[in-house]
Amino acid sequence: MQLQVMNSPFNQEQAELLNRLLPTLTDSQKVWLSGYLAATQSGSASVPAAPEAPVAGAVAQANVKPVSKDVTILYGSQTGNAQSLAEKSGKTLEERGYKVTVSSMSDFKPNNLKKVENLLIVVSTHGEGDPPDNALSFHEFLHGKRAPKLDDLRFSVLSLGDSSYEFFCQTGKEFDQRLEDLGGTRLYPRIDCDLDFDEPAAEWIEGVYAGLSEVQSASVESASAVAAAPAVESAYSRTNPFKAEVLENLNLNGRGSNKETRHVELSLEGSGLTYEPGDSLGVYPENDPELVELVLETTKWDGNQTVTVNKEEITLKEALSKKLEITVLTKPLIEKAAQLSSNEELKALVVPEKVNELKSYIDGRDLIDLLRDFGPWNVSAQDFVAILRKMPSRLYSISSSLAANPEEVHLTIGAVRYETHGRKRNGVASILTAERLQPGDTLPVYVQNNQNFKLPENPDTPIIMVGPGTGVAPFRSFMQEREEIGAEGKSWMFFGDQHFVTDFLYQTEWQKWLKDGVLTKMDVAFSRDTEDKVYVQHRMKEHSKELFEWLEQGAVVYICGDEKHMAHDVHQTLIDIIEKEGGLSREKAESYLADMQQTKRYQRDVY
Numbered sequence: 001m002q003l004q005v006m007n008s009p010f011n012q013e014q015a016e017l018l019n020r021l022l023p024t025l026t027d028s029q030k031v032w033l034s035g036y037l038a039a040t041q042s043g044s045a046s047v048p049a050a051p052e053a054p055v056a057g058a059v060a061q062a063n064v065k066p067v068s069k070d071v072t073i074l075y076g077s078q079t080g081n082a083q084s085l086a087e088k089s090g091k092t093l094e095e096r097g098y099k100v101t102v103s104s105m106s107d108f109k110p111n112n113l114k115k116v117e118n119l120l121i122v123v124s125t126h127g128e129g130d131p132p133d134n135a136l137s138f139h140e141f142l143h144g145k146r147a148p149k150l151d152d153l154r155f156s157v158l159s160l161g162d163s164s165y166e167f168f169c170q171t172g173k174e175f176d177q178r179l180e181d182l183g184g185t186r187l188y189p190r191i192d193c194d195l196d197f198d199e200p201a202a203e204w205i206e207g208v209y210a211g212l213s214e215v216q217s218a219s220v221e222s223a224s225a226v227a228a229a230p231a232v233e234s235a236y237s238r239t240n241p242f243k244a245e246v247l248e249n250l251n252l253n254g255r256g257s258n259k260e261t262r263h264v265e266l267s268l269e270g271s272g273l274t275y276e277p278g279d280s281l282g283v284y285p286e287n288d289p290e291l292v293e294l295v296l297e298t299t300k301w302d303g304n305q306t307v308t309v310n311k312e313e314i315t316l317k318e319a320l321s322k323k324l325e326i327t328v329l330t331k332p333l334i335e336k337a338a339q340l341s342s343n344e345e346l347k348a349l350v351v352p353e354k355v356n357e358l359k360s361y362i363d364g365r366d367l368i369d370l371l372r373d374f375g376p377w378n379v380s381a382q383d384f385v386a387i388l389r390k391m392p393s394r395l396y397s398i399s400s401s402l403a404a405n406p407e408e409v410h411l412t413i414g415a416v417r418y419e420t421h422g423r424k425r426n427g428v429a430s431i432l433t434a435e436r437l438q439p440g441d442t443l444p445v446y447v448q449n450n451q452n453f454k455l456p457e458n459p460d461t462p463i464i465m466v467g468p469g470t471g472v473a474p475f476r477s478f479m480q481e482r483e484e485i486g487a488e489g490k491s492w493m494f495f496g497d498q499h500f501v502t503d504f505l506y507q508t509e510w511q512k513w514l515k516d517g518v519l520t521k522m523d524v525a526f527s528r529d530t531e532d533k534v535y536v537q538h539r540m541k542e543h544s545k546e547l548f549e550w551l552e553q554g555a556v557v558y559i560c561g562d563e564k565h566m567a568h569d570v571h572q573t574l575i576d577i578i579e580k581e582g583g584l585s586r587e588k589a590e591s592y593l594a595d596m597q598q599t600k601r602y603q604r605d606v607y
Contacts, residue, residue: 068117071212073102076123076135076171078606079280079395080450081197082160086122089158089205096209104452105138106598114148118187120208121175124160127563129167133597133604134452139171142178151183154215157190158204160197163330163389166359168192187211194332195392198239235272238393241284241444242271247408249437254502260415261470261505262433263399266443269407273446277401277477278453278605281409282393284444285429287327291368292320298371301381309385316381324388326367327428334358336387337370346374364420394429395448397560397605399473401480409445412473412505453558453605459487462555464547466570468496468525468536471561472505474605478558479509483518491518492550496525496536536566537573548581556601563606574602 071093075086083104090102105123113119126132131139141147157179159172169192176190188207193200236242248265266281275281296303296317303317309324320326338350349358367388371377377384400410415434416427437443455478456463465475472495482491493510497503503526504510513519523539540547551557557574559567571593579589596602 069098070116071098071100071118071120072108072116073100073120073122074105074108074138075102075121076105076132076138077452078124078126078132078134080448080452082122082124082132082158083451084449085158085160085197085201086120089120089122089201089208092205093209093212098212104134106134106136106600108138110138110141110146113142113150113153117152117154118212119153119155119179119184120187121155121157121172121179122160123157123172123175125162125165125167125169125171128165129170131171132452135171137594137598139175142175142182147178147182149183150179153179153182153184154187154211155179155184156186156188156204156208156211158201159190159192161192161194162392163194163332164328164362168194168331187215194389196390236446238282238446238448241282241393241446242268242273243442244268244271244409244445246437246439246441246443249433249439251434252412252505257502258498259469259503260434261503262411262413262415262430264411264413264433264437265400265405266409266411266445267407268409273409275398275402275409275447275449277398277455277481278474279398279450280395280448280605281398281411282395282446282448283411283429284322284391284393285432286322287320287324287391287428288426288431289321291326291366292317294368295320295326295371298368298375299377299381299384305381307382307385310390316385319385323391324385325391326388327425329362329365329367329370330389331358331362333387333389334362334370337374340379340383340387341374341377343374364425366425368423369421393446396429397470397473397477399476401477401484403484404480409447410476412470412476414470450605453560453603454600455481456489456556458489459485460489462490462492462550462553464492464494464550464555464557465560466494466536466540466558467560468494468566469505469561471559471566471605474560475558476506476509479513479518483513483516487518490520490550490555492521492523492547492555493519494523494525494536494539496527496534496539498526498528500524500526500529535569537569540570540573540577544577544581548577551578551596554601556603557596558603558605560605561607563604567604567606 071090073086073090075082077083077086086102090100093100123135124132157172157176159169159176161169161172172190172192176186180186188204188211191200191204191207244266246264247267248263250263252261252263253259292303295301301316303315303320305316306313307316307319309319312323314323334346335350338346341347348354349361396411396413398409399412400408402409411433413430413433416430418425453474459482463478465478467473467475475493479491481487482489495505495510497505504524510519510522514522523536523543525534525536525539527533527535559570561567574593575586575589578584578592579586582589582592584592593602
């Protein structure tokens with residue numbers, strides 16, 4: 001078909017050029033060109049890359065029905081990271097012309113999955129490879145017999161994890177594989193994020209957008225989706241922390257205690273940062289100066305030499321002190337170190353057959369162990385720091401109410417000290433707090449919202465709180481908030497620690513709340529004060545009849561603290577109580593608690 005000048009807006013020269021070009025174009029090139037012209041007509045400055053070959057399944061005719069621009073983003077989140085990334089991704093796609101629904105997996109009706117064409121999963125991995133609490137039911141459904149065939153589904157998975165754990169990003173990997181097994185097609189390959197997730201998450205959403213654009217290439221409408229500027233974030237965030245001044249730093253434990261628990265008060269004045277009870281504060285600590293000196297001494301590197309870390313030129317000493325993680329070994333780090341080293345033992349440790357030996361070596365060791373065990377290291381400091389991961393932030397449950405403490409935030413931090421492999425070890429942030437942080441110093445912080453651990457909207461709702469040790473932190477914020485708003489609902493606190501005399505954290509505050517009626521009931525368990533160790537779950541069983549009555553009255557149960565032991569034992573105790581007092585079978589008791597979790601009447605902040 002020849003373009004006639006008299007029937008077109010083109011001059012003779014333009015018509016001749018088009019007549020030479022058009023017969024040489026493939027179908028996919030013609031589709032791309034039509035989309036590009038539509039985009040430029042609408043004012044877009046964003047030009048999609050021309051496909052090298054037709055996309056699988058792409059339609060060649062311009063009159064084919066457009067692919068849906070509806071996108072569903074489901075998140076599974078324990079601390080709030082996955083939720084915030086899901087919401088951020090949703091805003092990005094909305095700005096580019098997509099209709100986006102963002103939902104917690106626990107709020108999504110699994111039967112609607114069959115109706116979804118574009119699905120994005122953002123999920124963290126919890127504990128030993130487990131899904132977060134609000135992902136459990138959806139994960140179970142998808143991996144069960146009732147899961148539907150999803151031949152029309154396009155999907156992508158963003159997985160969050162910590163590479164120092166054996167089952168790194170396991171939940172995301174399971175979702176990704178299962179969606180493929182059910183017939184889904186990937187919009188973009190799964191990305192597994194370590195603790196430093198900002199850059200890979202940004203790469204993922206751009207890849208997803210490109211994937212969505214490709215499958216819509218047959219639609220003029222889709223080609224005109226314009227890349228808008230990203231939403232403006234608040235001044236201070238995870239990537240731009242606020243330097244909060246330390247107002248107070250006290251040891252909550254009495255003289256002679258086996259523990260050291262710091263109460264830290266920080267000023268948020270001028271930051272604009274706000275938070276709600278149940279949220280966490282992210283803290284960027286500094287490594288122990290003694291440990292940094294040990295690294296320099298072991299490697300013989302000059303601490304004053306300049307290295308580049310994340311495109312920033314700083315001294316090696318500053319990089320090791322403030323920018324890089326040196327207290328934890330991970331499998332990826334060992335593998336990269338083996339590539340830099342000529343040590344045959346180290347190279348042998350990373351072969352697939354030695355996975356158990358590698359796991360055993362990593363456990364409880366740090367960078368000093370690696371440097372000493374497999375030295376000397378005939379590499380430059382720059383090459384070595386390039387394999388270290390960025391210093392991750394530490395999340396702490398906030399132990400104050402903003403309403404009760406304007407422009408302040410309080411933390412409750414237990415000092416971590418232990419010995420392993422012949423050396424004394426310290427927690428990075430906790431020992432910074434315990435030994436080196438003074439009033440007047442500053443600490444880089446940001447607020448981590450956690451919608452999975454929140455007070456009931458109705459202040460008349462009864463609440464039951466279980467928080468031994470530093471797990472008391474969010475419940476102090478709960479009580480301060482309920483006192484401020486004059487909440488009428490009943491409240492019951494279960495607290496435990498080692499000794500009554502030295503380890504009753506915030507004792508005078510709890511007693512005052514009891515006296516004033518802000519707190520209805522409190523039961524305590526001090527494990528080292530009796531011949532037989534007594535824990536919070538024992539106190540719960542002692543009051544099983546009344547506790548079940550509270551559940552029947554609609555009480556919300558909160559647990560904060562150690563997941564592997566305390567939270568597991570409390571979970572089983574709740575099932576025991578429901579089974580006994582409700583006269584239910586074990587299966588129905590488990591279902592009762594699962595329903596509570598589904599309706600947000602059972603919430604956990606565990607670590």
